[in-house]
Amino acid sequence: MPTIKINDVEMSVNPGTLVLDACRSLGIDIPHYCYHPALSPVATCRMCLVDIKGQPKLATSCTTTVPPAPKDNPNAVVMEVFTNTPAVADARAGVMEFLLINHPLDCPICDQAGECKLQDYSYAYGSGDSRMAEVKRRYRYEDLGAKIVIDKNRCIHCTRCVRFTREISGGGELTVANRGSRLEVTTFTGKSMDQNPYAGNVVDLCPVGALTSRDFRFRKRVWYLKSVPSISRHSALGSPIWIDHEGNQIHRFRPRPLPGKETTHFISDEERYAYPRYNRSGKAPLPTLKGAPASLDAIREALQAAGPVAVIGQGTFGCDAAQRLGDLATSEGLRYGSGDKTIPIVLPKYQTSADGILNRRGFSERGFRFGALEELLGKVQSGEVKAVVLLHDAAFSSVRESELLGQLLGASTFSLALEVEASPLGRAATAWLPIASFAEESDFIVNHDGELRRYQKALQAPKGVRTVPTWAKDLIAVPAAV
Ligand code: SF4
Ligand code: FES
Known part of the structure; x- marks a missing residue:
C-alpha cells in the first residue's frame, strides 16, 4: 500500500483512493x-x-487519486497533501463568495436551514462579507410535478440532481439549461419528476x-426533529432509513447510507412517502373479545380453553415478534407465514428481490412456513386445529390471501388477531389485540440478502398498546392462583 502524508501525518491507503476520502x-x-x-x-x-506538494496549482481532492507506490521503493511517500495552507483557505473563501453571488438570504424560510452545506461552509470557510452590489438574479419557484x-x-x-436522474434512476428528467449567470437546472420540456x-x-x-x-416544505424546522435509525418496511431489503420525528409524529423518512454500501444511498418514493401510515390519530384502540372491550385475562382464558393453537405470522414484523408469536403455537409444525405483496423491480441494483415481505427469511428461520395456508385450512376444517392467532398488516396481503385468512378465522373455534389498526379481517376475529407499529418498537429483521438489520423505537405507543413479544408473554402466562 502506498504511503501518503496529509498535513504531515503519514498514512497508508490503497492506490486509487480519492484524496478527499483519505482526508x-x-x-x-x-x-x-x-x-x-x-x-x-x-x-x-x-x-x-x-495543496499537493510539487503541483503548481491547487487540486480538486474529489478527482485526485493516490498513485501506486514505486516498485523499487514501496515505502516511499507518494504524495504530500495539505488542507490547511493559506492558499487553500483563500480558495475556499473565494469559491464561497462566487457561490453566494446569486444565492438569496432566505435561510429563515428555507427548509434546508439547519442542514444546509452552504450555511455550514459559509460559516466555516467563507469571508463573512459580501462585495456583491448588483441586483441578484431572480426566478419564481416551480413545480417539477406533484412531489x-x-x-x-x-x-x-x-x-448532483441531474447526474442522479441520468446515472441512477435513468429517466434523465433534469438538465442544465442556458449558460453563464443564466444557468439553470430544469426539466426537459414536457417532463416532470412524477414518472420517476x-x-x-x-x-x-x-x-x-x-x-x-x-x-x-414549510412543515418543520429540522432542528426540532429527532432522528432514529430504522429500516424501511416497504422494500425487500429493509433499506436503512432515518425516522425524523417530533411530537410523537413522524415528519419524514430519509435514506441512512451504511459505510461502504453504495446501494443504501437511495430509497424509492414508495418507501419515502410511507411515513403517514405510522402516525396515529384518534383514540388508542382497545382489546376486544366478541366485539366488546375485554381484559387480557378474558382473552387468554378463551385462547387457552380453545384447544390446539396455530399461529400465522406475517413476515413484515421483526424476528423477536416472530419468535414470541411462535411460542403461542401448540407445536412447532403449527407456525405458518403470511404476506404476499410484491414490489416491481425498477432499479435492479437497488432492489434485488420483488418480494415485498422483507422479513420472510427471519420468519422462515424461526419455523414459519410460507405458502402453506391451504394446509392449515384443512387442519382447521378437520378439527385438528381449533384456534388461530394471526399477526397481520392488511397492506401486505393480496385480496386472495385476505380471503383465505378470512376463511381460516371463520372455520376456527377461536381466533385472535394482533394488528396496529383493526382491519376488516381483524374485526372478524373472535378477539383482537392492539400492537405497537414498527416505529414504536425496537427489533430486527433478516432481509432477502441474509443481512441482519436492526430498527429502533422512534415513537411512544399509546397506553394499552403493546409489542407482540409482550402480548405473547402475557398470553402464555399462567394466571396467578387467587
Ligand atoms: S444542481 Fe441540483 S442538486 Fe445541485 S444545487 Fe442545483 S438543484 Fe440542488
Ligand atoms: S470540485 Fe470537488 S467536490 Fe466539487
Missing part, C-alpha cells in the same frame, strides 16, 4: 458540493481544493435547499 478517514473535513460517492465525479464546484418543488435562486449548479419512482432522492442530494419535497 476524511483521518477525520479532516473537506468541504464539497458536487462530489457524491454514488455519482460520477465532475469537479465543478471547486470547493474541495487541496418536488425547485427554487432556482438557491441552486449552486452542483449537478425515485424522485424524492434529489431532495436529499441537493446540498442547498433548491430542491424541496412538497410534503415536507
Whole structure:
C-alpha cells in the first residue's frame, strides 16, 4: 500500500483512493458540493481544493487519486497533501463568495436551514462579507410535478440532481439549461419528476435547499426533529432509513447510507412517502373479545380453553415478534407465514428481490412456513386445529390471501388477531389485540440478502398498546392462583 502524508501525518491507503476520502478517514473535513460517492465525479464546484506538494496549482481532492507506490521503493511517500495552507483557505473563501453571488438570504424560510452545506461552509470557510452590489438574479419557484418543488435562486449548479436522474434512476428528467449567470437546472420540456419512482432522492442530494419535497416544505424546522435509525418496511431489503420525528409524529423518512454500501444511498418514493401510515390519530384502540372491550385475562382464558393453537405470522414484523408469536403455537409444525405483496423491480441494483415481505427469511428461520395456508385450512376444517392467532398488516396481503385468512378465522373455534389498526379481517376475529407499529418498537429483521438489520423505537405507543413479544408473554402466562 502506498504511503501518503496529509498535513504531515503519514498514512497508508490503497492506490486509487480519492484524496478527499483519505482526508476524511483521518477525520479532516473537506468541504464539497458536487462530489457524491454514488455519482460520477465532475469537479465543478471547486470547493474541495487541496495543496499537493510539487503541483503548481491547487487540486480538486474529489478527482485526485493516490498513485501506486514505486516498485523499487514501496515505502516511499507518494504524495504530500495539505488542507490547511493559506492558499487553500483563500480558495475556499473565494469559491464561497462566487457561490453566494446569486444565492438569496432566505435561510429563515428555507427548509434546508439547519442542514444546509452552504450555511455550514459559509460559516466555516467563507469571508463573512459580501462585495456583491448588483441586483441578484431572480426566478419564481416551480413545480417539477406533484412531489418536488425547485427554487432556482438557491441552486449552486452542483449537478448532483441531474447526474442522479441520468446515472441512477435513468429517466434523465433534469438538465442544465442556458449558460453563464443564466444557468439553470430544469426539466426537459414536457417532463416532470412524477414518472420517476425515485424522485424524492434529489431532495436529499441537493446540498442547498433548491430542491424541496412538497410534503415536507414549510412543515418543520429540522432542528426540532429527532432522528432514529430504522429500516424501511416497504422494500425487500429493509433499506436503512432515518425516522425524523417530533411530537410523537413522524415528519419524514430519509435514506441512512451504511459505510461502504453504495446501494443504501437511495430509497424509492414508495418507501419515502410511507411515513403517514405510522402516525396515529384518534383514540388508542382497545382489546376486544366478541366485539366488546375485554381484559387480557378474558382473552387468554378463551385462547387457552380453545384447544390446539396455530399461529400465522406475517413476515413484515421483526424476528423477536416472530419468535414470541411462535411460542403461542401448540407445536412447532403449527407456525405458518403470511404476506404476499410484491414490489416491481425498477432499479435492479437497488432492489434485488420483488418480494415485498422483507422479513420472510427471519420468519422462515424461526419455523414459519410460507405458502402453506391451504394446509392449515384443512387442519382447521378437520378439527385438528381449533384456534388461530394471526399477526397481520392488511397492506401486505393480496385480496386472495385476505380471503383465505378470512376463511381460516371463520372455520376456527377461536381466533385472535394482533394488528396496529383493526382491519376488516381483524374485526372478524373472535378477539383482537392492539400492537405497537414498527416505529414504536425496537427489533430486527433478516432481509432477502441474509443481512441482519436492526430498527429502533422512534415513537411512544399509546397506553394499552403493546409489542407482540409482550402480548405473547402475557398470553402464555399462567394466571396467578387467587
Ligand atoms: S438543484 Fe440542488 S442538486 Fe441540483 S444542481 Fe442545483 S444545487 Fe445541485
Ligand atoms: S467536490 Fe470537488 S470540485 Fe466539487
